[in-house]
Amino acid sequence: MGARQIIQANQRDLSLQNPCLCHHGLLLYISAAMKKILPVVILGVALVACQMLGGKKGKDFTGKWDTNWGMVELSQQGNKVDGTYEYKGTKGILTGEIQNDTLFFTWTEMKAGQVAEGIGYFVLKSGGSRIEGQWGQANERGDWNMGEWKGRRVE
Secondary structure (H helix, E strand, O other): OOHHHHHHHHHHHHHHHOOEEEEOOEEEEOOHHHHHHHHHHHHHHHHHHHHHHHOOOOOOOOEEEEEOOEEEEEEEEOOEEEEEEEEOOEEEEEEEEEEOOEEEEEEEEEEOOEEEEEEEEEEEEHHHOEEEEEEEEEOOOOOEEEEEEEEEEOO
């Protein structure tokens, strides 16, 4: 058996055991360890790219919102959100935190010379162009009044 036949036989035997790339009679093959590491490396690069390209997308509450309870303006820093709203001449503030894609907040306003306050939440919908949620306020008996709070992003 000549040298060429031995190389061809070795290439055939190795190609059955390992994926290989042959170029002009030279055999380049990926080691078993590399085959195990390569998918992890590819996954890691993909995750980093997703975070760089869209880590905040879909979770950004910053902006002006036209809601059923008036205009709301929110500013997000990391997972903290502060904002203001105005409904029929009554101005209020929102302060909250994002947990698992939901903004949980407290709201406070002056109404008829008295402080009114409560809780609420917003969830981003329609790729971040809409918010949907609820507001709540305990009355003097400890019962909760709840209402829908939804709107669309205008800025």
